[in-house]
Amino acid sequence: MExxxxxxxxxxxxxxxxxxxxxxxxxxxLNVSSSSHKTSEVLVEKILNSYDQALSILKYxxxxxxxxxxxxxxxxxxxxxxxxxxxxxxxxxxxFKDQDTKEGSxxxxxxxxxxxxxxxxxxxxxxxxxxxYSWRKYGQKDILGATYPRGYYRCTHRRSQGCLATKQxxxxxxxxxxxxxxxxxxxxxxxxxxxxxxxxxxxxxxxAEKPQQILPQSHQSQPELLDFQTTDLDTKNETLQPxxxxxxxxxxxxxxxxxVFSAEMMDTNIYYPSFMSSEPNxxxxxxxxxxxxxxxxxxxxxxxxxxxxxxxxxxxxxxxxLDSNFPFDNPRYFP
DNA sequence: AGAATTTGACCTTT
DNA sequence: AAAGGTCAAATTCT
Numbered sequence: 422m423e424x425x426x427x428x429x430x431x432x433x434x435x436x437x438x439x440x441x442x443x444x445x446x447x448x449x450x451l452n453v454s455s456s457s458h459k460t461s462e463v464l465v466e467k468i469l470n471s472y473d474q475a476l477s478i479l480k481y482x483x484x485x486x487x488x489x490x491x492x493x494x495x496x497x498x499x500x501x502x503x504x505x506x507x508x509x510x511x512x513x514x515x516x517f518k519d520q521d522t523k524e525g526s527x528x529x530x531x532x533x534x535x536x537x538x539x540x541x542x543x544x545x546x547x548x549x550x551x552x553x554y555s556w557r558k559y560g561q562k563d564i565l566g567a568t569y570p571r572g573y574y575r576c577t578h579r580r581s582q583g584c585l586a587t588k589q590x591x592x593x594x595x596x597x598x599x600x601x602x603x604x605x606x607x608x609x610x611x612x613x614x615x616x617x618x619x620x621x622x623x624x625x626x627x628x629a630e631k632p633q634q635i636l637p638q639s640h641q642s643q644p645e646l647l648d649f650q651t652t653d654l655d656t657k658n659e660t661l662q663p664x665x666x667x668x669x670x671x672x673x674x675x676x677x678x679x680x681v682f683s684a685e686m687m688d689t690n691i692y693y694p695s696f697m698s699s700e701p702n703x704x705x706x707x708x709x710x711x712x713x714x715x716x717x718x719x720x721x722x723x724x725x726x727x728x729x730x731x732x733x734x735x736x737x738x739x740x741x742x743l744d745s746n747f748p749f750d751n752p753r754y755f756p
Numbered sequence: 757a758g759a760a761t762t763t764g765a766c767c768t769t770t
Numbered sequence: 771a772a773a774g775g776t777c778a779a780a781t782t783c784t
Contacts, residue, residue: 558761560776573775577760589775 532585532606538593539600552602554612556588568594576610584610 555577563570569592576584586608593599 557759559778561761561763562774562776565773571774575776 534603534605536601536603539602540596540598541600543598552588554586554608555610564591567591569597576608578610578612582610584608586610 556574557577557579558572558574560573561570562573571589571591574588574590576586578584586604586606588605589603591601591603593601
């Protein structure tokens with residue numbers, strides 16, 4: 422791994438610190454205006470907490486170098502979905518195996534990875550998920566413990582343009598109307614380079630996939646539950662092509678649910694709350710692909726192996742799961 | 757005919 | 771060894 426450059430470090434800290442301050446102010450404001458938004462308040466607290474966590478991680482987990490033994494470690498999100506009760510009870514193994522703490526060891530793949538939960542109509546098929554990209558199915562597998570099979574898709578332009586983006590779609594066990602979509606790799610195809618997901622989704626929802634009927638909702642698009650995570654990013658990411666685009670105009674949709682930001686999060690996840698979203702100030706130090714708007718709508722749901730968490734935040738991304746290899750000092754992500 | 761999907765075999769990772 | 775992921779021939783769709 423590498424360390425942050427001074428510049429990135431500074432930006433990161435500034436952003437976090439500022440974000441925290443803002444959240445604080447919001448909290449105060451809420452108290453004064455006798456707002457009945459109790460949930461909002463809770464949310465704010467959680468945001469604050471998340472900032473603290475992030476700061477801590479930066480302080481001890483990343484900045485300190487390779488060994489983040491003490492539990493502070495930037496997520497090595499193995500399985501993005503294991504949240505749906507998989508019978509696999511082999512207890513959270515994979516503790517802190519130094520998967521890359523070896524100095525010279527080079528990881529083989531450098532692919533950003535994140536998951537998204539999309540709710541579709543009860544009867545809608547799995548393909549009922551148009552994200553604006555052109556996908557080609559190349560496999561399907563029955564997953565142990567999962568009632569629904571997992572579909573494997575890769576960008577249609579893989580051969581023609583060498584676009585390595587892939588995604589896996591699986592229907593949620595608990596809620597069949599929710600599709601868990603795990604993306605891996607950025608689009609390097611013309612479609613991905615020219616159109617950002619947001620544009621594609623908002624303006625041309627049927628670029629590639631059939632515009633399946635997504636819930637007979639009124640005009641409001643279905644909420645998409647996000648769980649953005651990034652893993653296996655190598656310092657010398659080869660083909661990563663950030664999707665530069667503006668964050669969506671967050672259409673707030675808060676769904677207070679179970680706890681958020683528990684202490685366990687430090688175990689394998691790092692949460693990147695609101696500051697990651699629309700504020701340009703904060704975006705300056707964020708990987709551009711994180712702005713890819715895969716959640717113009719916005720129910721952010723994070724589910725980790727240890728604890729399923731649901732966050733409802735007015736931002737497209739509620740949480741990130743970064744691999745300890747994330748190239749924080751890579752200029753491509755931190756322009 | 758060409759493109760996309762299906763599906764069992766094969767390869768990879770844990 | 772087994773679960774997950776990918777390949778590729780067969781099949782279906784355009």
